Amino acid sequence: MRKLTTYSGERTPHDLRVTIVASRFNPSIVDALIEGAARTLMRLGVRSRHIELVRVPGAFEIPAAVKKVIAARQPDAVIALGAVLRGETPHFEYICASCSQGLAQVALESSAPVAFGVLTVDTVEQAVARSGEDDANKGSEAAASAIEMVSLFRLLG
Template structure:
């Protein structure tokens, strides 16, 4: 769950992202929400030292396409981590379940296949207001959390490589 107060993430211990390179793949569907998530992620990456040149953003039509867009980053760009941002709002059909399951499984598979952090930033909400609340509203911005997670996971991997 997105939180307005990132203190539970020990924000003081976030390493510098100065030498890190990030891909961000953003779903165009529910763009008002997903663009807010992307802005939050970019802001947080820069706050912790990432440069604009080391933050690459690409868009896919919808959330179901997020894993493939993320895979393209892994195969075609030299990135240390990929942040996956989308929003699926519950409707009257099972479509919600299929999309959420597909993106979740796809993200897990990418983490293991490429041995690099693919950060799950998919909002799965019951209604549009819940999504807004988690994309810069009363519950903070899930994009911020995804960025902190990306930085910490890249740092963890770098510590294993030393």
């Protein structure tokens, strides 16, 4: 196989500015995602003073807030965090679809990477498993992804 020119982002930030947009609904879960994201950002070298947190009521409001944050604050990356738990009505499907499609649209239109860390789970137990203090914390994963994508975007010009 011939050698390919490969572009890959790195997880070594310098003076990056990152905004976390997080819902207030399901606070114990979302707060743990925020902690995981912030911990990972700082472990990777982002200064705490360069991390902003924007709170919104629920997952439905996340895409609009991310779009506004990118336009007004111009961060290097945005991390979207929330937790939607399945209930007894179709509301779960509508909120999950609106949030994920809205964030995908904002990400495609933005020059800043948007990392998706919104849990869409069936049970509280699943949410707890994905928001703990270990490597399975999806806030932490979203933060690492955001940093890598900033590096990749810069490399690609």
